[in-house]
Amino acid sequence: MSVLDSKVPGGPIEKKWSAHKNNIRLVNPANKRNIDVIVVGTGLAGGSAAASMAELGYNVKAFCFQDSPRRAHSIAAQGGINAAKNYQGDGDSIYRLFYDTVKGGDYRAREANVYRLAEVSVNIIDQCVAQGVPFARDYGGLLDNRSFGGAQVSRTFYAKGQTGQQLLLGAYSAMSRQIGKGKIKMYNRHEMLELVLVDGKARGIIARNLVSGKLERFSGHAVVIASGGYGNVFFLSTNAMGSNATAAWRIHKKGAYFANPCFTQIHPTCIPVSGDHQSKLTLMSESLRNDGRIWVPKNMEDVEAIRKGTKKPVDIPAEDRDYYLERRYPAFGNLVPRDVASRAAKERCDAGYGVNATGEAVFLDFASAIERYGNEQATMAGMANASREKILEMGREVVKAKYGNLFQMYYKITDDDPYFTPMKIYPAVHYTMGGIWVDYNLMTTVPGCYAIGEANFSDHGANRLGASALMQGLADGYFVLPYTIADYLADDIRTGAISTETAEFDEAEKAVKDRITSLMSIGGSKSVDHFHKRLGKVMWDKVGMARNEQGLKEAITEIKAIREEFYKDLRIPGAMEEFNPELDKANRVADFLELGELMAMDALTRSESCGGHFREESQTEEGEAKRNDKEFTYVSAWEYTGNVSEPKLHKESLEFENIKLVERNYK
Amino acid sequence: MKLTLKIWRQKGPNDKGQMATYPIDGIDGDMSFLEMLDVLNEQLIHKGEEPVAFDHDCREGICGMCSLFINGEAHGPDRGVTTCQLHMRKFDDGDTIYIEPWRAKAFPVIKDLVVDRTAFDRVMAAGGFVSVNTSGNTQDANAIPIAKADADKAFEAATCIGCGACVATCKNSSAMLFVSAKVSQLALLPQGQVEARDRVLNMVKKMDEEGFGNCTNTGACEVECPKEISLDNIARMNREFMKAALCHED
Incomplete structure (x- = not known):
């Protein structure tokens, strides 16, 4: 596999990144002014990369499909961002963050990348504070931390339940400063629909202006894809409505390998589906598991009584509750990693203990935390005889200060007040660990084309730990790509501006135009959402939390059939050259219909269970995921061959020199 | 129904x-x-x-x-x-x-219910930031303790989502709540102090150029704001603006 050179530098793991930075080439400031870089997506990865590269002197062209770069879906991340600062003095270190992340990913990530991530995590916090990001602080004025799943230290920095918002607004501010200086040219309401290759190198994109509907050409010396994950293949997910895989899929079809597409994360704590009208799912942050306890009733009579509404959850005494995570995983309890918590919820609900009408919900209960905090407050205030009501009231205030916005969101959506009754939650699609294959420099298999943030596959293996997505997005954008890209661009200091009036751009634009014209001219009878929902159902049922050979084979057949029907019976109202949200969706769903098939194929090839990928055929007697290191310690990287149903599998084998592969154990 | x-x-x-x-x-x-x-x-x-x-x-x-x-x-x-x-x-x-x-x-x-809110982006580009480059060698995040009360107030201002409800609600189409939220966030934190004067002057100037109206302290924006951004921020911005305008050497 000569093409899959990970380019991981030699030397001891803790020296690799600094040595690499010292050895790669630089571009001097005068030359940077002659180099254009295209960045697609303005979330934490794209926004921070665009700002940092513009500060360094490159001319950046940034693209987002939303009406402002500030709206990218990183904004919705709630709980926090990890960093190995060890401010709590609880024994954290770069090595521990590295170790937890590799273990959390079930040993399917590249060691060197993860170590670098842990290493630069400390810089991220410093950088964000310098930008004026208002992280939570304690009464001494220092930064506060909390715990997240899969870790036994408190290393998560946060800003209430709005950490992603605050970090993204920090990156957006940094971008705004460069936009004001003219170093970033911002293209809002633009969607990238094609990558342009010149002599085999990424040299530009074709984007559709979503307001005028017109196709536009943009050139650059490098193209950076920071367009996020592909969770919306499932239709229902915690992703934004517009989140899509089109940019990633377009570069895949131009030669970028797609890695580990079956590694998707199902988040354990989301608000359950309420009906067929549902358009998206809402996450309740993992940070809630610091204080919330997850349970279902022990007895079936209680389950039925709750469903009927004859009993309330608070009526069920502690001894009749099954705190199944605490029971099964005493060492980590409610803070087991996401994949483990999700499967445990599914196990209870499959066994019939689900607590809502659909049987797909468990309780996340704050009563003990409210009481604990209330007692703490009473002690601090010297109120020895405080009434129980007073104690609970004070406890609720503490919980409100920590999670107020999440509780309000839950209340608005469900009409249930979680200060007084437990939340109902169920797992939902949240994140995709898989993505575009990149080397240590974050370059894809297409020269000059990079992928950063959730769009790439690099750091989370088969399961991402909570509060690590924000860390990776900002690490890639602020501290990795701006340096590694210079090594490539050093060859372009004499290239000069790249013309968009060339045969390559003509051809790429024509390809997009033909594609859209054929979609518009189908003139069928069904809307885009109709097909998207059907695809989502197949994906959730057969390529979701548990997968097996038969189901995956069926999924592949069914996805193909839906795709065929899509191209026969789709109806898009309006015209191409106008503001047309239905056409925007059609372009995205057309790509999901191909990517979904690849996800199922990848899941079929990987007959082991690891992280978020659970193959029913491969489990222990206790129902835990069973890895097969002998056969599957590799990254699957799929090459597009001209036929979406016949991709070619390449394998990057993973070497573990610093961490011993053992069974992942949270007991 | x-x-x-x-x-x-x-x-x-x-x-x-x-x-x-x-x-x-x-x-x-x-x-x-x-x-x-x-x-x-x-x-x-x-x-x-x-x-x-x-x-x-x-x-x-x-x-x-x-x-x-x-x-x-x-x-x-x-x-x-x-x-x-x-x-x-x-x-x-x-x-x-x-x-x-x-x-x-x-x-x-x-089109229909879709409006162009890029004026907000342009106001942000006029000064809604701290001028710090990405370097990897900024000082340690805990080097400057910030009083919890100030950090909390800055956070509350920073929760603005830039939706424009304040402008739509205001009878004068004023953007004061939006602009003041960003000015306040950065004015409340030590990191934002260095450029506080230029920031408020530049952002207000841009706000006026974009065609937003004036604030007449009706307070409807605060009521309709989905993030319940406080009117106090407008008062703070006015104070910052006065301070800057009086002291500005031009």
């Missing part, structure tokens, strides 16, 4: 636009307002008509993309929520609901 929708339809920036009436049935109280519009659009597409264009993305109240002036109120009748978090249980069977775009000179209509 059964509802009558009166929706603003406008083909493009140069079209005059008008209200159109759509009856709709089978709406469930658990649906969000935007899911109700999804149902309408699905029906329109089925009938071969143009669906209603509206902005939306995260649908969890944080991206600031959704807008809509519902029965004369930005983000509708509920408090502390965006339109995507407004649920149909707030309405009654048989209600007539008026749905309009944000109306402000600085926010021209693009």
Whole structure:
């Protein structure tokens, strides 16, 4: 596999990144002014990369499909961002963050990348504070931390339940400063629909202006894809409505390998589906598991009584509750990693203990935390005889200060007040660990084309730990790509501006135009959402939390059939050259219909269970995921061959020199 | 439930636009307002008509993309929520609901209920930042302790989602709540002090150039703000502005 050179530098793991930075080439400031870089997506990865590269002197062209770069879906991340600062003095270190992340990913990530991530995590916090990001602080004025799943230290920095918002607004501010200086040219309401290759190198994109509907050409010396994950293949997910895989899929079809597409994360704590009208799912942050306890009733009579509404959850005494995570995983309890918590919820609900009408919900209960905090407050205030009501009231205030916005969101959506009754939650699609294959420099298999943030596959293996997505997005954008890209661009200091009036751009634009014209001219009878929902159902049922050979084979057949029907019976109202949200969706769903098939194929090839990928055929007697290191310690990287149903599998084998592969154990 | 929708339809920036009436049935109280519009659009597409264009993305109240002036109120009748978090249980069977775009000179209509809010981006580019480059060698994050009360106030100001409800609500189409939230956030933190004067002067200047109106302290913006950004921020910005204008050496 000569093409899959990970380019991981030699030397001891803790020296690799600094040595690499010292050895790669630089571009001097005068030359940077002659180099254009295209960045697609303005979330934490794209926004921070665009700002940092513009500060360094490159001319950046940034693209987002939303009406402002500030709206990218990183904004919705709630709980926090990890960093190995060890401010709590609880024994954290770069090595521990590295170790937890590799273990959390079930040993399917590249060691060197993860170590670098842990290493630069400390810089991220410093950088964000310098930008004026208002992280939570304690009464001494220092930064506060909390715990997240899969870790036994408190290393998560946060800003209430709005950490992603605050970090993204920090990156957006940094971008705004460069936009004001003219170093970033911002293209809002633009969607990238094609990558342009010149002599085999990424040299530009074709984007559709979503307001005028017109196709536009943009050139650059490098193209950076920071367009996020592909969770919306499932239709229902915690992703934004517009989140899509089109940019990633377009570069895949131009030669970028797609890695580990079956590694998707199902988040354990989301608000359950309420009906067929549902358009998206809402996450309740993992940070809630610091204080919330997850349970279902022990007895079936209680389950039925709750469903009927004859009993309330608070009526069920502690001894009749099954705190199944605490029971099964005493060492980590409610803070087991996401994949483990999700499967445990599914196990209870499959066994019939689900607590809502659909049987797909468990309780996340704050009563003990409210009481604990209330007692703490009473002690601090010297109120020895405080009434129980007073104690609970004070406890609720503490919980409100920590999670107020999440509780309000839950209340608005469900009409249930979680200060007084437990939340109902169920797992939902949240994140995709898989993505575009990149080397240590974050370059894809297409020269000059990079992928950063959730769009790439690099750091989370088969399961991402909570509060690590924000860390990776900002690490890639602020501290990795701006340096590694210079090594490539050093060859372009004499290239000069790249013309968009060339045969390559003509051809790429024509390809997009033909594609859209054929979609518009189908003139069928069904809307885009109709097909998207059907695809989502197949994906959730057969390529979701548990997968097996038969189901995956069926999924592949069914996805193909839906795709065929899509191209026969789709109806898009309006015209191409106008503001047309239905056409925007059609372009995205057309790509999901191909990517979904690849996800199922990848899941079929990987007959082991690891992280978020659970193959029913491969489990222990206790129902835990069973890895097969002998056969599957590799990254699957799929090459597009001209036929979406016949991709070619390449394998990057993973070497573990610093961490011993053992069974992942949270007991 | 059964509802009558009166929706603003406008083909493009140069079209005059008008209200159109759509009856709709089978709406469930658990649906969000935007899911109700999804149902309408699905029906329109089925009938071969143009669906209603509206902005939306995260649908969890944080991206600031959704807008809509519902029965004369930005983000509708509920408090502390965006339109995507407004649920149909707030309405009654048989209600007539008026749905309009944000109306402000600085926010021209693009199509139907979609408006152009890039004026906000331009105000941000005029000064809504701390001038610090990405370097990897900024001082340690805990080097400057910040009083919790100040950090909390800065955070509250920083929760603004830039949706524009304040502008749409204000009888003068003033953007003071939006601008003051960013000015306040950075003025309250030591990191933002160095450029505090230039920041407030530049952002206010840009705000005026973009065609937003003046603030007359009515306070409607605070009431309708989905993130409940406080009017105190406007007072703080006025103070910052006075301070800067008096001391500015030009």
